[in-house]
Amino acid sequence: MRRSQSPTALAATLAAAALALATPLAQAATPSTAAHVTTVRSCAAPTQKDVMACKALKVTGGTVKSANAERALTAAAAPSGYGPASIQSAYKLPSSTAGSGRTVAIVDAYDDPNAAADLAKYRSQYGLPACTTANGCFQKVGQTGTSTLPSADAGWAEEISLDLDMVSAACPNCKILLVEAKSSSMANLGTAVNTAVSLGAKYVSNSYGGGESSSDTSYDTKYFNHPGVAITVSSGDGAYGTEYPAASRYVTAVGGTSLNSSSNSRGWTESAWSDAGSGCSAYDAKPSWQKDTGCAKRTVADVSAVADPATGVAVYDTYGGDPGWEVFGGTSASSPLIAAVYALAGTPSSGSTPASFPYAHTGSLNDVTSGSNGSCSPSYLCNSGSGYDGPTGLGTPNGTAAFTG
Numbered sequence: 201m202r203r204s205q206s207p208t209a210l211a212a213t214l215a216a217a218a219l220a221l222a223t224p225l226a227q228a229a230t231p232s233t234a235a236h237v238t239t240v241r242s243c244a245a246p247t248q249k250d251v252m253a254c255k256a257l258k259v260t261g262g263t264v265k266s267a268n269a270e271r272a273l274t275a276a277a278a279p280s281g282y283g284p285a286s287i288q289s290a291y292k293l294p295s296s297t298a299g300s301g302r303t304v305a306i307v308d309a310y311d312d313p314n315a316a317a318d319l320a321k322y323r324s325q326y327g328l329p330a331c332t333t334a335n336g337c338f339q340k341v342g343q344t345g346t347s348t349l350p351s352a353d354a355g356w357a358e359e360i361s362l363d364l365d366m367v368s369a370a371c372p373n374c375k376i377l378l379v380e381a382k383s384s385s386m387a388n389l390g391t392a393v394n395t396a397v398s399l400g401a402k403y404v405s406n407s408y409g410g411g412e413s414s415s416d417t418s419y420d421t422k423y424f425n426h427p428g429v430a431i432t433v434s435s436g437d438g439a440y441g442t443e444y445p446a447a448s449r450y451v452t453a454v455g456g457t458s459l460n461s462s463s464n465s466r467g468w469t470e471s472a473w474s475d476a477g478s479g480c481s482a483y484d485a486k487p488s489w490q491k492d493t494g495c496a497k498r499t500v501a502d503v504s505a506v507a508d509p510a511t512g513v514a515v516y517d518t519y520g521g522d523p524g525w526e527v528f529g530g531t532s533a534s535s536p537l538i539a540a541v542y543a544l545a546g547t548p549s550s551g552s553t554p555a556s557f558p559y560a561h562t563g564s565l566n567d568v569t570s571g572s573n574g575s576c577s578p579s580y581l582c583n584s585g586s587g588y589d590g591p592t593g594l595g596t597p598n599g600t601a602a603f604t605g
Contacts, residue, residue: 237262237510242358250386250415252408254359255434257509257530264527266511269461279525281514284326284369290459290468291597293544299371302543305401307392309384310353312360314519315340322365322516328372343381343392345399350382354520361517362528363407363536370540377401390423397426402547405539406433407532409443416444416483424450430542430554434531435501436477440574440582446500447481452555453500454535455592456507457568470596472571473508478590479581489556492588494578503558504592505534545603557605558594564602565595
């Protein structure tokens with residue numbers, strides 16, 4: 201569990217950062233990995249069984265390590281936090297024509313009334329191709345695929361903005377389908393996943409999670425067993441411990457890293473983010489391609505990407521009083537990034553389970569060998585090291601080869 205700063209320290213931090221942003225009700229600011237960086241959860245933790253919470257973490261105070269990274273790469277004015285140039289550089293992603301014509305679906309709860317306008321602002325800021333309803337690039341539907349949308353929610357709107365911006369950063373030429381569930385129940389979010397697939401999306405990102413339950417295996421069958429479709433899910437932001445649907449054996453569970461620029465040959469270094477979720481599922485069977493021995497059932501995570509708010513990403517969000525440019529983290533950032541990388545890699549083969557692809561291409565990933573998200577036994581479930589580990593899985597993208605199959 202995270203520990204809140206003292207009122208005096210928190211006040212000093214916020215003043216020093218000049219980031220006096222409004223904090224949603226019932227959500228307390230919490231310290232992130234780096235000292236003096238505070239965050240707030242966009243969505244309150246669920247209080248009912250089979251209800252999910254989004255995994256977006258908004259930076260509310262302090263100076264993130266990624267503050268000037270984008271400016272250094274682009275030699276142009278840029279908001280604080282990593283943007284497209286940083287993401288594409290860190291993970292060696294193609295950015296010219298790759299992904300053209302492919303649709304990445306984002307599944308979230310509730311409506312973001314400003315989604316289209318905020319997405320346009322983000323893409324314009326970084327010189328990305330326009331992605332609008334008018335040009336056929338962006339589409340927003342309700343959970344059954346109709347134009348009837350759910351009620352709006354400011355916290356989930358932040359999540360939606362983060363998701364749309366991360367797909368844009370990693371795959372500027374991808375189309376984006378936003379499917380909004382009418383509530384954050386697993387049943388409604390799962391229905392939205394099915395709708396995304398029925399509308400043709402081969403890549404579906406889910407930046408939410410909740411506690412595991414005995415219903416999970418039935419949810420697997422109802423909502424996540426889609427051969428030939430890459431479904432990514434955030435591993436969670438609560439440190440060592442397992443959530444659903446990341447624990448589903450049909451999805452790619454995406455952990456989190458701290459990402460920093462470096463003078464090494466790659467130009468970047470990564471370590472496990474201290475709050476990334478990981479561990480053993482209590483209910484889901486172990487998929488055949490997962491060979492680690494510390495969990496009798498499914499192990500989380502599979503792969504990872506940047507998630508530490510202290511090395512956070514730039515996001516543009518205005519609904520509910522948000523000021524526009526903000527910095528976010530959480531495995532809500534890493535899940536849509538990985539979904540977009542799957543899209544860059546190409547259409548999954550018919551009948552395949554894309555979650556298995558990275559296990560066949562471990563040499564095409566950046567192995568993350570340092571960092572921890574807690575105490576556990578065996579230690580690899582919460583401590584990064586050479587090869588597979590819980591917080592970062594097999595590693596982070598090094599191009600797109602690990603996501604083909």
